[in-house]
Amino acid sequence: MTEEVTPAAAITSQFIASLAARAALETPGVLRLESTLNDVLSRLRLAAMEPTPDPANELGGCRRDSVWAEINGGIAHVHLEIATDIAHRALAVSDAVRERVRQGICNTGVGAGSIDISILAIENQPTQG
C-alpha cells in the first residue's frame, strides 16, 4: 500500500479506500458496493497468508471491498464498483458518488485524481421487512 506524507499527516491508500467506500454508501441511489471475484480472492489471500497484515509492507494500491485506491505523487486515484437503484438515474448517482469521494479526498490534504466508477448492477431497492 502506498503511504505518502502530506503537510498534515501520512495518508494511506487503505484510508482513501475506506473513505471512498463510505462516501459511496452514503450517496442516495447506491444500493451496495458490488463484490467481484477479485474482492473475494483478495480477502481469501489476506485471510490465508496475512492473518495480521502489515500495511506498511504492502506495495502498490489498496483493494478493499470493491474499492481500489492508490496514492501517487500526492494524488489519489480511486475505482469503485457499485450497484445502483433502478429508481435513480445511474449516471447522476455516479456523478454524486464522484463528487462526494472527491470532496472527501480533498479534506485529507491529498489531491483528488481520477475517480472511476463501474456500475455492475441496476436493481430494485430491496423492500424493507
Add this chain to the structure above:
Amino acid sequence: MALEDTPRLGCGRSIDHLWSTLDAPAGEHEEHCAHCRDARARMIQLRQATAALKDAEANDPAFTPRRSVRDSIMDIARTEARRSRLLAVQDHDGGTTEISEQALSTVVRFAAAGVPGIQARRCRIDVSTAEKPSPTMGTHDATGGSLHPMVIDLRVAAAPKIHIPHTVSVLRHQIGISIARSVGIYPVTINITVEDLYDD
C-alpha cells in the same frame, strides 16, 4: 417490480444451464451467440483453473475450503459471467463511468415487459467510444461529461394478432424512456427485430 432470480446472459440463456452443459459441444445458438461464446470461454478457463488447483491440493487437507467459501466464490463467478461486458458510457474530467451490459439489459427487459404482446429475447448493447459526441440529446450530461452514443439491439417474440408496427413503436419509446430515466442517457439507436411468434 419483480426481477427474475435465475442468472441469465444478455441473450436470455441460463448461466447454470450453460455451466452444466460445458462438456457437450456448443449448440447452434451457442456457436453464433457472442454472449454464450464469451461466457463458455470464460467458464472453460475458470474450470481449467479450478481443476489445476484441485489437482494440486486434492490431497492436502489444509487446502480444503469450507463449503461456505466455495459457495461464495461460485456465486460471485456466476454473477461475473452474467454481467458480461463493461461499457464505457461517460467520460468525465474527474474519471470515467462504466455500466455492465447486463445492468443495461435489465432496464431494457423491464421496459419490454411492460409492453403487451412482446417477449424480450436477445439483447445486445454497444457504445461507441470512437465517435466524437454530438450535441444531440443524451451525449452531454449536466456536469460537463461526455456521454458516448448507445446502440441497443433487441430481438423479441410477438404475440399473434398484435399490430406489429404500432407495438414496436411503443416498445422503442418505452425502452428510450426507461434508459433515460434509469441510466440518464437517451440511446441514439434502438434496433428491434421481431424474430418469432409466441402463444399468449
